[in-house]
Amino acid sequence: MELYIVGRCKALVIQIEEDLDHHTAGKIRDVINRELPKTGAINLIFDFSRVNFMDSSGIGMIIGRYKTAKTLGGRIVIAGASEGVKRIIKMSGVDELVLMTDTVDKALEEVTADAAE
16 A cells, blocks of 8 residues: 655545455555544545455445545545446445546546635
């Protein structure tokens, strides 16, 4: 997992390098909870381009981070999700809470536009 901050849009980008299941969801949650206050970010962008599988633990992790971002006045964007992962996100209703884009660059454009408004 790689994290980086993009200052102009107050976004923390989380590049996930593996499947998102109960083994990794807790680790990702802990890292975000630790790093988000340090960075001053309010938006979270999840780069799912390398995620082939996600279970309910991943859904729970996203919903928990959604609540955090919403409290901060930010939002969650999921970028590059495969069709299978998109299907799980839509079945769970999480697509009603987060924005989904094809790429991290498009996700950054979306949160930058929000910051400009």
